[in-house]
Structure formats: C-alpha cells, structure tokens
Amino acid sequence: MRLRSKAFLVSTGLLLLLVLASIVIGGFAAKNTSDTPVAVVGTASDAVAGASGLDITEASSVEEAQELVKDGSVEAAIVPDSSTQLGIAVIANTDVPSGLLAQLSVSPPVQLLDENATNPFIVYLVALGFGLVFLMSAMTFGSTIAQNVVEEKQTRVVEILMSAIPVQALMAGKVLGNSILAFGQIAVIAALSIIGLTITGQADLLTGLGAPIVWFVVFFAIGFVLLASLFAATGSMVSRQEDIGSTTTPVTMLVMIPYFLVIFFYDNPTVLAVMSYVPFSAPVGMPLRLFVGTAAWWEPLLSLAILLVSTVGVIWLGSRIYQNSLLKMGARVKWADALKS
Numbered sequence: 001m002r003l004r005s006k007a008f009l010v011s012t013g014l015l016l017l018l019v020l021a022s023i024v025i026g027g028f029a030a031k032n033t034s035d036t037p038v039a040v041v042g043t044a045s046d047a048v049a050g051a052s053g054l055d056i057t058e059a060s061s062v063e064e065a066q067e068l069v070k071d072g073s074v075e076a077a078i079v080p081d082s083s084t085q086l087g088i089a090v091i092a093n094t095d096v097p098s099g100l101l102a103q104l105s106v107s108p109p110v111q112l113l114d115e116n117a118t119n120p121f122i123v124y125l126v127a128l129g130f131g132l133v134f135l136m137s138a139m140t141f142g143s144t145i146a147q148n149v150v151e152e153k154q155t156r157v158v159e160i161l162m163s164a165i166p167v168q169a170l171m172a173g174k175v176l177g178n179s180i181l182a183f184g185q186i187a188v189i190a191a192l193s194i195i196g197l198t199i200t201g202q203a204d205l206l207t208g209l210g211a212p213i214v215w216f217v218v219f220f221a222i223g224f225v226l227l228a229s230l231f232a233a234t235g236s237m238v239s240r241q242e243d244i245g246s247t248t249t250p251v252t253m254l255v256m257i258p259y260f261l262v263i264f265f266y267d268n269p270t271v272l273a274v275m276s277y278v279p280f281s282a283p284v285g286m287p288l289r290l291f292v293g294t295a296a297w298w299e300p301l302l303s304l305a306i307l308l309v310s311t312v313g314v315i316w317l318g319s320r321i322y323q324n325s326l327l328k329m330g331a332r333v334k335w336a337d338a339l340k341s
Helices: 006-031 042-048 062-070 098-103 120-154 157-164 167-199 203-235 241-264 269-275 282-292 299-325 335-339
Strands: 036-041 054-059 076-080 088-092 110-112
Touching (some): 006 167, 036 062, 062 088, 120 167, 120 282, 157 167, 167 203
Parallel strands (some): 036 054
Antiparallel strands (some): 076 088
16 A cells, blocks of 8 residues: 555655756766866966966965865865976875866876875765665655554554454564565665666766665664664554654654764764764664775674664564553553553
C-alpha cells in the first residue's frame, strides 16, 4: 500500500530531483571559470605582468601570502624563489592550480600547503547529500510507521492481529517492511548519483565517494531500524492521528538535529568526530569523515559496533513500550506505564 501511495511516489521523486540537482550544480561549479584570485609578493609581480584573467592582491611578505591562501582569500600565491631557475614559486593550499599555471608565461614549481585536503564546496555538497537523504528517508518512513500503528488502534484492527500473531512479530513486520522500502529508495538514489556523476564528468569525485557511500548504506540500514523502532513505539502511545506529534516529536528531533549539524559544521572536525560516534548521527557523520579523510581505518568499525549495541537496546525498549501501549485506548499513555515491566 505504501509503495502504491501518491505521497510516497511524489516524495521519492522530489528527493531524486534534489539529488540530481546537487550533482548538476556541482558539475557546473567545477567547470565555471572566472578571474583567478592570486597574491603576489615583491618582484614576483613581473611574472603576472600583462596576464589576463587574474585578480591580483599584493602581499608584503611570503607569510602574509600564505595566510591569504589558507583562509581562502586567494587561490594561490606567487612569491620570489631564488633557488629556482625561474626565480619564482607558486604556493597553493589543496591542489595544483593548473588554470593559473596556464595563464602565466612561465611554469614555476608548485608547493601545496595541504596535499590531502578536499574542495570545501564539494565537501558541502556531499554533506548536504548525506544529510538530506537520511532526513527525508527517516522522516518519510518513520512517520508512516507511527501513523499506521495509530490507524490500527483507532479501527481496532490491532486486536484482531494480536489474536493471530505475537505483538513482537507485529512490530517487527512494520519495521522490516518499511526498511525494505527505505533501502530500495536508497539504492535508486545511489544509482542515479553514479549515472549523474559519470555524465557530468565528475569521475574523480565518484571514485572518492565509493567507500563513503558503502559505509553510508551500512550505517543507514542499522540506524533506520533503530529509528523505526522508536517511531513504532511512540506511535503506539496515542489513539488518535491528531496526537501523534505529542509522542513522536523527540524522535523527529533525533532525525533533524544530525541534518542541521552536518550542514552547519561540515568543515568542523571536532563536531563531525562527535557526530560519528553518536548513534543517531553516525549514519551521516562517519561517511562524511571518511570522504574528507579525517577518520582512521578503525573508527567506522568502532562507530558501527556502538550503533549495533544501541540498536539492540532501543529495539528491546521499543518493544516493551509497544506491547504495553498497543491495547490502551483514550488518553495518551504515560511513559511510566509504557515502560513498566
């Protein structure tokens, strides 16, 4: 029924359009050309005399020029270098400025301040992609589970179901059924991303995203089961559709907070490190850290182990709430009653 619903098909289509749009925007941004901002020190200005397409900033020293490169004010710095035959050198931050070298009349040696860094704009797009996919999939299928539980309580169908199958099996069916749909949606998004990156000529980005995407799928699979169990449990605590928000809001916040954190702090190693070990944000934080190369090989394994243990605990807790609340009609079930043995 969920697969045939218009709401599901429309939301999936919108999500696919957003993913495709981010890929296309990234491709255009990579190909967009404009005046190259450069810093020039002293006599090195002779190398850029008459060169077109350069936005020149004069620096008083090599140290000042390096700071301009580090903070992103300029793409590169051209400085005097008596050790080279050309008498100048180029200082860059993350990669070799091939466009700048083509604009100069000479080809000086290039020194990279950070050889392993990734383009910040690309990192932002990847963070947006991981966060958006996790948010929309978890919210779409999580809210569906909660609404379905309340609908069965309202119509008294749940009483018939419980006479035929155990309560734990009923909850497991809801979680697993929606999980299969969620994983199918993720597979379509992954295929679209691969095709889009290939068509737009971003094969290098696709290569760098390979392992992070695999880890994202693994973390998402386990993290979604954790969240789905909470949505089913909190949905069983009310008897009317209008009251769903009163119990599912905490779970909704657990889904939304990682999205906003990864968007605003995608370039903050400390915040990402903390996110990668918190069960509710690990599906977003750890794959992003793997993409930018700030996570050691053992960190995703440790984070995954923490997520697995947390998921088992949440399933046990959610099952108790679900079983204690499912047959209680009328007012919202209190947490003390839902958690009692």
